[in-house]
Amino acid sequence: MADITVSSTSEEGFSTTSRVGEFELTIDATNENGPDPNQTLVADYASCYIPAFRVGAQQNDYDDLGKVEIDAEADLDDDDDLSAIRFDMRVEADIDGDEDTLVETGEEICHVHSALKEELHADISVDGDAF
Incomplete structure (x- = not known):
């Protein structure tokens, strides 16, 4: 089943x-x-990554991140296939110095991240204490 x-x-x-x-x-x-299929995939990836990032933050003693936003961008090749994805994240909580750890933990938890071929994993930047 x-x-x-x-x-x-x-x-x-x-x-x-x-x-x-x-x-x-x-x-x-x-x-x-x-939205077209590529737009939907990028939105799905971002929508999966935010809760994964929150869970990863909780595992690293950040109980309340507050507001989290992702501005996602993607590039298409000549065949209109996705060739790159980028996330610019803004997090309300002050996570200074722990961005890389939280990004990696979020990547380990995110199901869409796990499902994509490695060259399409998002290049993620995080700006904490952003709101």
């Missing part, structure tokens, strides 16, 4: 609607009716 099931349907064109449990997500290769 599968741990995750998704039902995806495309009635016409290049837009696909996926049902994940009770949620619905529209992804459109033309970027007209929703």
Whole structure:
């Protein structure tokens, strides 16, 4: 039995609607009716990395990071395949000196990070005490 099931349907064109449990997500290769697959992957990566970073912070005695934001950027090659991903993070808490440790711990915990080929792992910069 599968741990995750998704039902995806495309009635016409290049837009696909996926049902994940009770949620619905529209992804459109033309970027007209929703984000395209590459945009969705980058957003999914960032959305997975933030809670992983929070868990890693808790494991390193930071119980409350406050607000955490990621501005994600990605590069595409000539075939429109992702070739690089970058995260610029801002963290409300003062984590001065522990950024690298927290980034590494977050990478170890993040499921999307683990699923991507290594050359697509995000290049992450963190700015603590940012808000």
